[in-house]
Amino acid sequence: MTTHPDTHSRSPAALAVDDLVTPFHVDGLDVRGRVVRLGTTLDAVLAHHAYPPAVKRLLGEAVALTVLLGSTLKISGRFILQTRTDGPVDLLVVDFTAPQDVRAYARFDAERLAALVDAAPGGRPDSGALLGRGHLAMTIDQGLSVNRYQGVVALEGGGLEDAAHQYFTQSEQIPTRVRLAVAEELRSGAATSSWRAGGMMVQFLPTEGGRVRPVDLHPGDAPEGTELPEPAEDDAWLEARSLIGTLEDIELVDDDLSSERLLFRLFHDRGVRVFEAEKVVAKCSCSRERVTGVLASFSREERESLIEDGKITVTCEFCGRSYGFEATEVVGPEEPDAEATPG
Structure with a gap:
């Protein structure tokens, strides 16, 4: 599966396994990332409340994003994603406790949600419409001995993918792309449906200095209509972004497509290394x-x-x-x- 000279090459695993986070690295593009696939874990998180399908879809995206980010914690601690907005779904909270436990909650206005669903094409409003305007906070809590870290970004009608990109641009200044997908799975003869979520995060982290340009803040005093120059992007990152742009939602939630085969589809020309997958479990920490x-x-x-x-x-x-x-x-x-x- 990889062309890296110091790593054993093998074919990508054909068996798709849910409720795992798979880290990977593409040496040829200087990018690293993670893929998450959620099945029964997402169902267990959603089962505690009678959420309408639109809320389940949005909360599924939030869970996938939180697991992608929270699973990068190298030490014990909690990663908390929370939104507060003026939309029909005015509150989302997802709590990931390293190394594997996740729980989540959504609050919504049933009347406003029903009106939005009725007006949306196909009865499926996008996540930006469900959230509305407000803010998204990402908090890392490593216990009493370490100060909390929190990053906050504005939500201005966009979805969780847009918010994640804005967060990494402003707070981390790491070129990052995130893709999220959620689907309801209807099985023949089954009394109830199940839910699946998938996500991928890719970050450009070159070993050579100077290849990532820091983001220039707007000067604030430029004449109206002035076009500010855009910094040139590295060719490797442009290629990685274009490859991620070809990723379809169905590929992230397809239970017949393993994470390794998905990564091979995207990056086999550049050589992709995968590392040991990490389990994700739905578990509440209350007592x-x-x-x-x-x-x-x-x-x-x-x-x-x-x-x-x-x-x-x-x-x-x-x-x-x-x-x-x-x-x-x-x-x-x-x-x-x-x-x-x-x-």
């Missing part, structure tokens, strides 16, 4: 202990406001699991009246 810790961070007044019929019930938005507490467990015993307290 009674975690919920107790969150409640303990609230003021006594806030905790008291949560009491109903002598109990406090907390439901995880990600997995739907509920945790019940007696009021005395969380709030504590009733405080004595200050006026009745002996001197």
Whole structure:
């Protein structure tokens, strides 16, 4: 599968395996990247809520993007993708805990969503229309001993692919291309459908200095109508971008096409190396202990406001699991009246 002189060459694996992230490197183009294929893991993430198909499609894209980015963490930690927008789907949260656990949640306005779906060609609005305008935040949380890192980009009617490109241009200044695809799979005789997602991320990371031009910020004082010069792009990156541009959605979600065969289709002329694939699992990190810790961070007044019929019930938005507490467990015993307290 590779022409690299120090690597054993072999044919690409024919067997397609879901719920894996496959890292790769194309030496001839100085690019590296990852391919993610999600099947039962995506179904498990979506199963906790009765999302309409349009929301499932959008959340599937967000999960694929988060796994592509979060799986690059070399140490333990969390990668969190979150959108807040004015669209029918006003909130997306995807939480990836290294090395493999992912969970996700979407909030939407049912009436606005239905109106948008009815007006969209084929009843399938694009992700930009579903999101609307707002912002997307990507957060890396490596624990209490390390400061959080967060990058924020504006969402201005574009989709998650556009937002990812903007993030890498502004925050990382690494030439990057991302492709995402989600599909509903209808099987003959099956009572319910299943969902699949796929994604690919490619980044230009040459070993020679000077081949990646830093992005020039707009000067702000140029006369209106002035055309600013575009920096020349490296030929290798132009070739890589053109190859990624030929990638079709069906190739990313085809359960008969392995990730290795897909990479071979795109990059065999340049020699592509694949590395050990990494598993992805749908798993929520909530627990009674975690919920107790969150409640303990609230003021006594806030905790008291949560009491109903002598109990406090907390439901995880990600997995739907509920945790019940007696009021005395969380709030504590009733405080004595200050006026009745002996001197």
